[in-house]
Amino acid sequence: AQSVTQLDSHVSVSEGTPVLLRCNYSSSYSPSLFWYVQHPNKGLQLLLKYTSAATLVKGINGFEAEFKKSETSFHLTKPSAHMSDAAEYFCVVMGYSSASKIIFGSGTRLSIRP
Amino acid sequence: DTGVSQDPRHKITKRGQNVTFRCDPISEHNRLYWYRQTLGQGPEFLTYFQNEAQLEKSRLLSDRFSAERPKGSFSTLEIQRTEQGDSAMYLCASSTDRGRGYSEAFFGQGTRLTVV
Numbered sequence: 001a002q003s004v005t006q007l008d009s010h011v012s013v014s015e016g017t018p019v020l021l022r023c024n025y026s027s028s029y030s031p032s033l034f035w036y037v038q039h040p041n042k043g044l045q046l047l048l049k050y051t052s053a054a055t056l057v058k059g060i061n062g063f064e065a066e067f068k069k070s071e072t073s074f075h076l077t078k079p080s081a082h083m084s085d086a087a088e089y090f091c092v093v094m095g096y097s098s099a100s101k102i103i104f105g106s107g108t109r110l111s112i113r114p
Numbered sequence: 115d116t117g118v119s120q121d122p123r124h125k126i127t128k129r130g131q132n133v134t135f136r137c138d139p140i141s142e143h144n145r146l147y148w149y150r151q152t153l154g155q156g157p158e159f160l161t162y163f164q165n166e167a168q169l170e171k172s173r174l175l176s177d178r179f180s181a182e183r184p185k186g187s188f189s190t191l192e193i194q195r196t197e198q199g200d201s202a203m204y205l206c207a208s209s210t211d212r213g214r215g216y217s218e219a220f221f222g223q224g225t226r227l228t229v230v
Binding site for chain 2: 032034036043044046049090092101102103104105106107
């Protein structure tokens with residue numbers, strides 16, 4: 001069975017400073033991991049994905065995430081926050097098995113201070 | 115537009131009425147998911163299909179909920195005898211087998227249900 005835990009329900013950073021959103025996963029198989037972003041009243045948009053290729057994954061809008069098997073983590077980072085990054089972020093896991101479904105974390109709300 | 119489409123976008127219904135939502139996945143995506151999202155929460159898994167077969171149904175899904183995917187194309191989610199607790203955003207997503215696990219899921223804009 002798969003699960004994800006997002007360690008922070010709310011993160012607030014100043015514009016121009018680094019962003020770190022933390023995610024730990026649990027999976028019986030080699031998982032696929034994703035980060036999605038949801039802006040207010042908008043649909044879910046894929047930021048980036050890890051599917052067992054390079055462990056450092058680059059996504060859209062300057063975000064990246066590193067898969068660390070030893071720590072079962074897939075933290076999302078960005079060197080410099082922008083006001084437009086304010087949104088809800090979801091860490092998502094999918095197992096490799098053909099019976100796997102997609103499981104969402106509880107989400108982290110990112111606020112950006114001017 | 116070749117994305118996932120959901121209809122209707124908004125639905126207001128009286129308690130006790132039945133409602134049905136439709137989802138059209140991306141063409142030839144063989145996997146289709148339904149999720150429910152309430153304010154301030156992450157999407158909760160409801161059920162998913164591989165082609166026309168319903169592979170799993172969440173324990174969250176009471177007997178009042180039923181989903182179908184005839185012919186493995188579009189899907190419908192029906193809620194019978196709606197309750198105020200059913201008020202939520204219902205999300206549909208689709209994905210495809212890339213030969214080594216499934217691709218990322220592409221989400222529709224959702225159907226917002228309000229039960230009054």
